[in-house]
Amino acid sequence: xxxxxxxxxxxxxxxxxxxxxxxxxxxxxxxxxxxxxxxxxxxxxxxxxxxxxxxxxxxxxxxxxxxxxxxxxxxxxxxxxxxxxxxxxxxxxxxxxxxxxxxxxxxxxxxxxxxxxxxxxxxxxxxxxxxxxxxxxxxxxxxxxxxxxxxxxxxxxxxxxxxxxxxxxxxxxxxxxxxxxxxxxxxxxxxxxxxxxxxxxxxxxxxxxxxxxxxxxxxxxxxxxxxxxxxxxxxxxxxxxxxxxxxxxxxxxxxxxxxxxxxxx
Numbered sequence: 001x002x003x004x005x006x007x008x009x010x011x012x013x014x015x016x017x018x019x020x021x022x023x024x025x026x027x028x029x030x031x032x033x034x035x036x037x038x039x040x041x042x043x044x045x046x047x048x049x050x051x052x053x054x055x056x057x058x059x060x061x062x063x064x065x066x067x068x069x070x071x072x073x074x075x076x077x078x079x080x081x082x083x084x085x086x087x088x089x090x091x092x093x094x095x096x097x098x099x100x101x102x103x104x105x106x107x108x109x110x111x112x113x114x115x116x117x118x119x120x121x122x123x124x125x126x127x128x129x130x131x132x133x134x135x136x137x138x139x140x141x142x143x144x145x146x147x148x149x150x151x152x153x154x155x156x157x158x159x160x161x162x163x164x165x166x167x168x169x170x171x172x173x174x175x176x177x178x179x180x181x182x183x184x185x186x187x188x189x190x191x192x193x194x195x196x197x198x199x200x201x202x203x204x205x206x207x208x209x210x211x212x213x214x215x216x217x218x219x220x221x222x223x224x225x226x227x228x229x230x231x232x233x234x235x236x237x238x239x240x241x242x243x244x245x246x247x248x249x250x251x252x253x254x255x256x257x258x259x260x261x262x263x264x265x
Contacts, residue, residue, distance in 0.1 A: 026138075027128075028049045030049075033146055046106070048105050059083065062217075066135075068107070071125050074123030077113050082112075084109070086107065086163060097216065123142065174260070177244060177263035182231060192226045192249070195224065244263050
């Protein structure tokens with residue numbers, strides 16, 4: 001699916017080809033080795049540095065964006081990778097709203113290991129999308145040893161601290177949601193009470209399932225409640241199953257961001 005999306009992304013949004021040297025002048029990607037955590041995982045990071053006015057995408061960029069997609073197939077002593085996403089910005093890319101980052105971003109990556117007392121080796125590639133007046137897919141390869149003895153990285157720590165806050169721990173009421181069938185799938189409405197007091201400006205609805213595509217999340221105030229609406233469409237032929245406990249709502253505000261996992265009926 002990621003390869004298909006990357007192809008469509010390039011076909012529709014790239015009117016002229018860019019030479020390899022021109023692409024390299026736009027974006028550089030490097031793997032930050034990080035450190036071994038007390039839990040036995042390894043905290044590393046992916047740093048994306050962009051030329052002025054260029055943008056790249058968050059994990060749920062919206063219908064027009066391309067989120068980073070990793071291939072870890074050459075790695076050793078690594079069993080899983082969890083990305084800890086810094087708070088995104090609301091972007092305007094060719095007249096379309098997207099979530100992503102301007103200039104540069106460092107994405108912490110927590111790696112699970114087969115043996116936490118041994119060196120790990122991260123080897124593979126990542127596919128990202130970058131945009132300015134044109135949008136292009138870009139592939140960067142990484143090949144790095146991750147030793148047991150390593151110092152904590154201040155840039156990775158700063159990126160971890162920049163994640164959205166847990167909305168419930170911040171004292172907000174739980175999100176409630178309604179589901180209604182449409183001709184092509186299901187329409188989701190997520191209701192966030194007391195949104196006025198945090199100056200909510202935008203939001204994104206996500207599901208854990210990779211078999212569900214979520215269209216652009218719209219929002220409007222209804223009294224003191226902000227209502228986020230998005231259409232969910234099944235990618236395969238199987239009937240769509242929506243688990244309200246896996247719904248993730250990320251809310252951007254004028255000063256911060258909040259994340260809510262799950263919703264009430």
